[in-house]
Amino acid sequence: MLSFASDYAEGAHEEILRRLVETNMEQLPGYGADVYCQRAADKIRAAAESPDAEVFFLAGGTQTNAVVIDAMLKRYEGVVSAATGHINVHEAGAIEAGGHKVLALPQHQGKLDARELEGYLRDFWADGTHSHMVFPGMVYISHPTEYGTLYSAKELGDISEVCRRYGIPLFLDGARLGYGLMSDETDVTLPMIAGLCDVFYIGGTKVGALCGEAVVFAPGRAPANFLTMVKQHGAMLAKGRLLGVQFDALFTDGLYERLGRRAIDAARRLKDGLRERGYAFLLDSPTNQQFVILDNEEMEALEKKVSFSVWEKVDAGRTAVRFATSWATTNGQVDELLGMLRSR
Amino acid sequence: MLSFASDYAEGAHEEILRRLVETNMEQLPGYGADVYCQRAADKIRAAAESPDAEVFFLAGGTQTNAVVIDAMLKRYEGVVSAATGHINVHEAGAIEAGGHKVLALPQHQGKLDARELEGYLRDFWADGTHSHMVFPGMVYISHPTEYGTLYSAKELGDISEVCRRYGIPLFLDGARLGYGLMSDETDVTLPMIAGLCDVFYIGGTKVGALCGEAVVFAPGRAPANFLTMVKQHGAMLAKGRLLGVQFDALFTDGLYERLGRRAIDAARRLKDGLRERGYAFLLDSPTNQQFVILDNEEMEALEKKVSFSVWEKVDAGRTAVRFATSWATTNGQVDELLGMLRSR
Amino acid sequence: MLSFASDYAEGAHEEILRRLVETNMEQLPGYGADVYCQRAADKIRAAAESPDAEVFFLAGGTQTNAVVIDAMLKRYEGVVSAATGHINVHEAGAIEAGGHKVLALPQHQGKLDARELEGYLRDFWADGTHSHMVFPGMVYISHPTEYGTLYSAKELGDISEVCRRYGIPLFLDGARLGYGLMSDETDVTLPMIAGLCDVFYIGGTKVGALCGEAVVFAPGRAPANFLTMVKQHGAMLAKGRLLGVQFDALFTDGLYERLGRRAIDAARRLKDGLRERGYAFLLDSPTNQQFVILDNEEMEALEKKVSFSVWEKVDAGRTAVRFATSWATTNGQVDELLGMLRSR
């Protein structure tokens, strides 16, 4: 059955598989000390224009969020997030399991607002009882967000500026970063992210790899003994090469950008087709996740032919659903989906 | 450089890679709900002769230990382990990070002794102050152990019997299980382990897979909502297929056994060659890890030509080193190593 | 300086001190196994009309919340609370430090709404992704709330009914329970609470004791080895007598009720006096905490003569402040405060 259910429905891009096969019988040291991890880190530093950044490779997004946040926070600190942030909703309490509160602020199409953040931080420090409260020790944002939306360069800069004024690190979850960077509607670049954030990660799992997220710490911002924290969280692969080879391939000859571009082109084709057919959207997403409003009967009929995510009820008769394109989506698949949707 | 440093120096067996490539573009559901995970689980149930066992796939050993132990213990319980147990020494405190004490008992070539275990449990419950102490809530053993040694069927049965008498689960860490099952000197089988343990895992990472451990719970012993605990620990791969396809391949046409056999044959060849040359061993290991005693100068010279692990100091002039064979070790590699070692 | 800052500004009621002095040189077993803890538990069971309830004594409120919640939740569960709940705001992350998320629902003058609770639970279980989310494992309410408000018998019954339908325990934080029970405007009694909740506590610290909270589990609801959890949280006093003697005194000859009554009478006198003088209230509190709206200059002048809590900004020129009466407040003190406040 055709699937627009997620951007992790296929395996890996063929070039990644080819490199895994080619390097397979090389005897390499474990735990990320191999030459492919080093090469991948070098290429990422170059792409981010941050020659002194520190780069680590982990296997998945929830894991990466938990390790980075736990490693950077003090015991009495929590992490500020939009209420819809992945860490606040869909990580089964991984952050709290590490002992830290997620300090949820209102979300605006999945995004934090710099002024609200500033107000929250100002109020916290002005509150005479704050020593009885969880200290805000970090700000977490995702880009793209859980709603596929993007921060503008101005918005990102404003949030970064607030964080620096209050002396707390800014962490950007880039599980779908490739789709954000290649959006037609963004003015945010990888070097800009590297400059504005204290730590961020470049998602591989959802952008063409079998698994893997590349964590990038700004110069001097990596916590001491970070690898021991990775190990403690059970997040260190013995065969670190699995991550190194994949990211080495992703950052060779612009593969990561091409994969991002493919999903964006497919999403654009889908969006245009849906608009032509008169469909309404829950919000205007500039990336690979499109949130479309369907009549309930229409949705139920469609579910028999294609898989997608039921997102949220709009009203008694209508529901918003999510169609996700990916690096692997073909124009043919988009057209097949559009063919199932009659004009309204 | 030739490497006997570990059993995770190469990538994956070619048959596993072949299956990853073949299935790569199939669109599959995430998080382990795909058909390959189901097939692999079925094959493992068959191999273990435990048709009602529950099988889950995780990425690595430390992660698996942490998730299983955390999911099965109550908050006031700890896990009993030999002092040399991996969870007590080399997991960076992953068990304690989950809030649980490792209750270390004496080790005998890496193994727990059933009578000592029984004595410990009896004394605990007889102690008038035990409500102020950490309760023993689980017993952890590894097979093979960190020293490459194996429990006999009798030893394993005795430990299991003690656990059942005291009502606490027995957990067997099988990160290197393939090498234990195929040893010439074992009377322990996979169905026997499935019958005596409440939960165990079948290691993939060190036995031919890129990554992956298959956790097997005896019927009715899986904790409620185990998958949510897996997610909370950051241990759930979005592309669960990566694990499913690999274990499906490992448990097809006896591949797992053949991989285990290859390492054992290589280890035997190495052991025989070392004995012929007059080398002494730290202990008599029946599996793929061989602990050999070298003069310090000999060791230092050898380090320039082959990589291996420095294990422990024996006396002022001698050191025990570990040579690990694997599913990928060739007779030629063994002979190359032996050729570097002069007769004594 | 006159203080209406809190209900824990004085030491203990003289009768409690008298009993501490009288029993001081008796040699008693530690850790709550003494005769006074037993007597106090018996008297509490009688007052709650719950002869099979289990009663434990802890030192303070945050500690009690953390121990009870941690002992009753599974690792993948969180606790539902009004957003203004003490555990969500003013316990420095004690619940999260134990690994559990506080699942915040909207508050209505500090209270949860049974229908919103029911909707939340229904939506959780209907959500196809709930295995990736924190499970609601308990409902926490406070009575009186942080705003001094009270649940009606009907409201409490409705919440209890929802909890039972969904199979999750209801926990009532009664740090100020005495003031709630003796309010003129309540139809909730101690036996009713004991019947509707799975666990609740009777606050001593804020109702006349030096320290101490009495935790009451409904029959069969106390977690196994609860005392070990108390010890693990560092919440077990060696001289448990300190708590036993105090609660024995509080539940002898209706002392607890008399102390509650005194604070309510004082609060009523204050409320009436404020109303006569034309003051507005942030909300209508039926207990010992009164939230009064002052002009900012008035507030600043008053701060020099009496201590109270600045609660929240109402608008640019006005602020809500809290005056708390207690078991120790005299009519003279109330009149002194009223004398400082001119008619408006």
Place this chain on the structure above:
Amino acid sequence: MLSFASDYAEGAHEEILRRLVETNMEQLPGYGADVYCQRAADKIRAAAESPDAEVFFLAGGTQTNAVVIDAMLKRYEGVVSAATGHINVHEAGAIEAGGHKVLALPQHQGKLDARELEGYLRDFWADGTHSHMVFPGMVYISHPTEYGTLYSAKELGDISEVCRRYGIPLFLDGARLGYGLMSDETDVTLPMIAGLCDVFYIGGTKVGALCGEAVVFAPGRAPANFLTMVKQHGAMLAKGRLLGVQFDALFTDGLYERLGRRAIDAARRLKDGLRERGYAFLLDSPTNQQFVILDNEEMEALEKKVSFSVWEKVDAGRTAVRFATSWATTNGQVDELLGMLRSR
């Protein structure tokens, strides 16, 4: 029944009670911000000859150990302790519940050995796999130890010197410090402890107070926001005065020393009497806990007349028991106990 079961069998010294009664109706700020906490802290700084030390008051020993250790360690660090240390055996896993491993070293009559400690630290840092291990982040000792034994000034200095060489803090658990300082056989003073340790505490619960431990950080060594950690652990009393008034009394006119002296004198009288009667000791304790070897029948007969602790089995027919004297023990009580023990 006569009790030598513990040093916390009675309430508080009468002078402490007198001061609690005298100050009872003063209206004071909560959470340790009252004038009595300040006075007590000043007196402790003076007694410790450490004018810039920071002093905090907590309620009990396990709580204090958990809060101090959790506040001072990084997430990947554990605390080194003698295997018999209270934190390793009798705190129900409170340290592990906070996420930290207790790194147990051999004990010598309850004490750590400086050379063994140095060897352990040296080996840790020399171990090529140490990034996969729990880092030693702190050293915990108790003085007196769980066996009533004392470090000499030389031994304490040596341990402190090792800690400083390796850059890790030294924490001294002084739950029974008063009995250690007043021993006839010690050359360790309070100022010496303040100079050699990074943090220590002065036990009140076991030395004449109803509850309370005074934590003393060397200048500049208190963790940032320590009070928030205290709150998070549920260890902050609303009526902090309860601790402040007691320690103010204990450090006025040498009361703490007199209470220590009384227990030592009583222990000496007991020890002399036992020796005269020909009894053997498990070890030679210079403080208020005496470990005496009894024939089993003798022990069982004695248990009917006096309460004491059964410590450990010596051989088939004999058991070591503990008699604890305290600040409240009279010569008459000692003589009564001795009268029950026939000469051998």
